[in-house]
Amino acid sequence: MSNAFNLQQKRPKTMLWLLGLSVLLMMFSALAMAADQDPKVTWQKIEAGALVVDVRTPGEFAQGHLPNAINIPYEQINTEFANKQIAKDRSVVVYCRSGNRSGIANQMLVSEGYTNVYNGGGYQMLMSKQH
Structure with a gap:
């Protein structure tokens, strides 16, 4: 008992x-x-040649995006990176509207072994902090 x-x-x-x-x-x-989402660091990485990936929907991308960005919706990030044979150590900046989807994309890429991915945060914030 x-x-x-x-x-x-x-x-x-x-x-x-x-x-x-x-x-x-x-x-x-x-x-x-x-984590990440520092506009100054984001722009430094972009200026240094990072691959810029907008992980929003194609419709959002069509309404405006960062210069030289490619559009890969976050749900497709791992598949598309594999299809495009993007090197695992390539410098990559991901961004979206607010930083949430890019945070998910960042984690997805890291889980696949990508070692140099940065969550750039939100599009509007980045555009307002562009130098």
């Missing part, structure tokens, strides 16, 4: 601990996806 009682006492503490851990992991994941 005492073992069952001890398990019942420990279960709420374990559940709270797991919930707290889950919240922390989600926060770190969101921070990782929002």
